[in-house]
Amino acid sequence: MxxxxxxxxxxxxxxxxxxxxxxxxxxxxxxxxxxxxxxxxxxxxxxxxxxxxxxxxxxxxxxxxxxxxxxxxxxxxxxxxxxxxxxxxxxxxxxxxxxxxxxxxxxxxxxxxxxxxxxxxxxxxxxxxxxxxxxxxxxxxxxxxxxxxxxxxxxxxxxxxxxxxxxxxxxxxxxxxxxxxxxxxxxxxxxxxxxxxxxxxxxxxxxxxxxxxxxxxxxxxxxxxxxxxxxxxxxxxxxFVGKTNRLSATLEADGTTLRLADGTALARVGKAASPSGAVTVALRPEAIELVRQPSGGNGQIAGTVTHRIFLGSTAEYQIKVDGLGDFLVTADHRSMQESDLVEPGERVVLKFDPGKMHVFPA
Missing domain, CATH: 3.40.50.300 (P-loop containing nucleotide triphosphate hydrolases)
Incomplete structure (x- = not known):
């Protein structure tokens, strides 16, 4: 049966x-x-x-x-x-x-x-x-x-x-x-x-x-x-699923260090080794924190705000980074004052955990 x-x-x-x-x-x-x-x-x-x-x-x-x-x-x-x-x-x-x-x-x-x-x-x-x-x-x-x-x-x-x-x-x-x-x-x-x-x-x-x-x-x-x-x-x-930032990079021989097109090296701490060579990196907009001053350490890139779209509880920013192109950043402003919103033209630092980057073959 x-x-x-x-x-x-x-x-x-x-x-x-x-x-x-x-x-x-x-x-x-x-x-x-x-x-x-x-x-x-x-x-x-x-x-x-x-x-x-x-x-x-x-x-x-x-x-x-x-x-x-x-x-x-x-x-x-x-x-x-x-x-x-x-x-x-x-x-x-x-x-x-x-x-x-x-x-x-x-x-x-x-x-x-x-x-x-x-x-x-x-x-x-x-x-x-x-x-x-x-x-x-x-x-x-x-x-x-x-x-x-x-x-x-x-x-x-x-x-x-x-x-x-x-x-x-x-x-x-x-x-x-x-x-x-x-x-x-x-x-x-x-x-x-x-x-x-x-x-x-x-x-x-x-x-x-x-x-x-x-x-x-x-x-x-x-x-x-x-x-x-x-x-x-x-x-x-x-x-396709959600918004993402795409970057061209090289995964170095150690299998954990990413080198971006502008020469920035990012250590993906705790990530298993992957085959080295040319890769495409995907980073979600909400995985990036906007700060006005660098604090040192891994995963920080400076850029200039070109556009801001205020969406109530969140705001979306377009940030131009020399040598890397435009980044989309989603910032949560539910606990912030209007004066804390970053304005177009401001220099900012994009802070993120490189371990949250998704790495795919180029």
Whole structure:
């Protein structure tokens, strides 16, 4: 007897081609039951193609897609234990809210009783906090409310997997943030697997248990959000997920000393030796402290402030360093006075721990 799968979704050596164009190449993916997974990447990275193969809207050219341990190749969307929330919601404008949510229930065979359909639709609406809106017309709803109607319609059939195709893209920033909390809460309450496609790194990091970073049709790194941010697998991940400063450098023969283009030597204390030679260094903006006077020691570079963007609790600075170019620095000003803000034109010192630099082959 075969043991039940511990994964809701599996891709085994999956590829998808459209004529001569390869959209997805040799994808191996395992999504644990009850996980909230974000497929993150730039346009054309392959994330939406993967989502559509899970939903059955596309079939793999090679390899196998499994849901709950069952092979899904050739199985149409309506026979899969999944539902999908589209970017533009795809609600029926001539239906009211209850009719939109109940639509899928009315297509089920054998047919459900009208009372059962009404009960389940009401239950789904209450779950997304829209109880009492059953008779409201779709055009009378705000963008956030319409998104919740689409969610209720997707969960009313109790799928094993819920697919979310950039569902927050049409919302303004404040509402998008509120809906991120709503989706997290809903996922915990339902206990089912959510797969979110997004190109918004903040959205992926803030909402998901696991982030799968994709580029050029391949998975570059899959890990927990903090691991993705703090320990990027390569320069693409370091550059795409969050903001970063990139520097050309040489890793000397001792494997721990970095020499920057202006000749500055930085000792990466406590870091394991790496192959020497030309490298590219990535340093997060928030890992740099701005000070007005040098204090001596390792990891200090002088520069001139060229731009400042005040963001309330933080400020972003662009610092020009001779021989190295421009640095982006994010400074936390929640405990500082306005007079402490560094002004454009000021000379400053960039202070950082070289051990926090990520080093990649050039």
């Amino acid at each position: 075969t043991a039940p799968s511990t994964n809701d979704i599996e891709f085994r050596s999956v590829a998808k081609r459209y004529g001569s164009v390869t959209a997805v190449s040799d994808i191996n993916l395992a999504v644990p039951k009850g996980a909230f997974v974000a497929l993150l990447g730039p346009s054309g990275g392959g994330k939406t193609t993967c989502l559509r193969m899970i939903g059955g809207f596309e079939q793999p050219s090679e390899g196998t897609v499994l849901i709950n341990g069952r092979e899904m190749n050739g199985v149409p969307p309506y026979r899969r234990p999944v539902n999908m929330v589209f970017q533009h919601y795809a609600l029926f404008p001539h239906f009211n809210v209850e009719q939109n949510v109940a639509y899928g229930l009315r297509q089920m065979r054998p047919k459900l009783e009208a009372a059962e359909i009404a009960r389940r639709a009401k239950e789904a609406l209450e779950m997304v906090r829209l109880g009492g809106f059953e008779k409201r017309r779709v055009h009378e709803m705000s963008g956030g409310q319409q998104q919740r109607v689409a969610l209720a319609r997707a969960i009313v059939n109790k799928p094993s997997v819920l697919l979310l195709d950039e569902p927050l893209a049409a919302l303004d920033k404040k509402l998008r943030t509120a809906m991120q909390f709503e989706l997290q809460t809903l996922q915990r309450e339902l206990g089912i697997t959510f797969v979110l496609v997004t190109h918004d790194q903040e959205e992926a990091l803030s909402m998901s248990d696991l982030v799968c970073v994709m580029n050029a049709g391949r998975i570059v790194q899959m890990a927990r959000p903090q691991e993705i941010y703090d320990h990027p697998a390569d320069l693409f991940v370091a550059d």
